[in-house]
Amino acid sequence: MTALKKYARLEATGLWRASPDSQRREVVVSVGDATLVISDTKDQAITHWSLAAVERFNPGVMPAIYHPDGDPGETLEIDAGETEMIEAIEQLRRAVLRTRPRPGRLRWLGAALSVSAVAALMLFWLPGAMRDNTLRVVPQVKREAIGVALMDRLQRVAGPLCEDEAGLRALRTLGARLNTPKLAVVPGLTRPALHLPGGVIVLNRSVFEDWEEPDVAAGFILAELALQVERDPLATLLDAAGPWENFRLLTTGEISDSALDAYAEQLVTAEKREPDMGNLLALFESTQVRSTPYARARDITGESVLPLIEADPQAGRATDPLLADSTWLRLQSICGG
Incomplete structure (x- = not known):
């Protein structure tokens, strides 16, 4: 300590007492090596x-x-x-105090770090963990109920469900052919297709009316199936609704009307995701549907969907039509026009 060297030769007289009952003695006080040396008048350290x-x-x-x-x-x-001695002792005491650890500060620092760790845990880990737990425990019947509630809200902006009887029979035939029974058609959806929790795929009437062959509509259906496989639709809803609605669903089995309204609006306005090309081609192969008509419907030039054309699993094969012509015609008229 630099201060010790400064006061190494400093001495002063004082009165020292070993205990309250002892006689005070005159002593000589000096600064030693990190100590205060108290000696008698004969220079003997006491x-x-x-x-x-x-x-x-x-x-x-x-x-x-x-x-x-x-x-x-x-x-x-x-x-x-x-x-001079008093000032020296005071300065040395202050210097020593500055070097002492401060338990209070360490406790506050430890508490702050603990609180920060808990806050980070709640902010970053807990929402994901709660969502994953919710996805494990919510039954299929509840997922379907959520899908129905969203379907009701979609009809407010996309129009009522198309329910021509002959067209619905044709739609069920297409669903059975693709192993996808939960299909619905509306007249004014802002995109060709989207999927809801519970497995429902909603199609716009244009996928039937604007194309000459059913393979295009089948492609849009298979694309939504691929997206469902890649990410649980309920997980997407919970991420959009936030932790509180997640907690509500986990504890009460319900999602608020306002959260469903907001998500329905997001469904029709959000940018459409495209499925993994490999997953989509696997679905085309397993259902024995040509992928080229769907690819050309998405991009007439074929540049952005080249894998769907070059790797068409039905290319060069003699395949039966996806639907009979009469069934396809009824499906094209499912919305009554």
């Missing part, structure tokens, strides 16, 4: 006080009275005239 353990009994009052930390019975009294 005791050493660690500078780190020197306490002042009467701060700001003269004469200055010091004692070892924890033992106020042993005292050293230094007269006001020994100002």
Whole structure:
């Protein structure tokens, strides 16, 4: 410590007492190696006080009275005239105090770090963990009920469900052919197709009316099936609704009307995701549907959907038509026009 070297030769007289019952003795006080040395008048050391353990009994009052930390019975009294020694002891005490650890600060720091860790856990880990747990426990019947509730809201902007009887029979035939029984058609959807929790795929009438062959409509259906496989539709809804609605569904089995309204609006306005090309081609192969007509419907040039054309699993094969012409015609008229 630099301060120790500065006061290495400093001495002063004082009155020392070993205990409250002892006689005070005149002593010589000097600064030693990290200690305060108390000697008698014959220069014989009586005791050493660690500078780190020197306490002042009467701060700001003269004469200055010091004692070892924890033992106020042993005292050293230094007269006001020994100002240089008193200033030296005070400065050395301050220097020692600055080097001491501060448990209070460490406790506050530890508490702050703990609170931060808990907050980060709740912010980043808990919502995902709660969502995953919700997805595991919500039954299929509840998923279907949520899908129905969203379908009701979609009809407000996309029009009522198309329910021509002959067209619905044709739609069921197409669903059976693709192993996808839950199909619905509306007249004014803002995109060709979308999917809802519970497995319902909603189609716009244009996928039937604007194309000459049913393979295009089948492609839009298979694309939604691929997206459902890649990501649970209920997970997408819960991410959009937020942790509170997730908690509500987990504990009460319900989602608020406002959350469903907001998500229905998001469904028709959000940018459409495209499924993984490999997954989609696998579905075309398993259902024995040509992928080229769907690819050309998405991009007449074929540039952005080249894998669907080059890797068409039905290319070069003699395949039966996806639907009979009469069934396809009825399906094209499902919305009554």
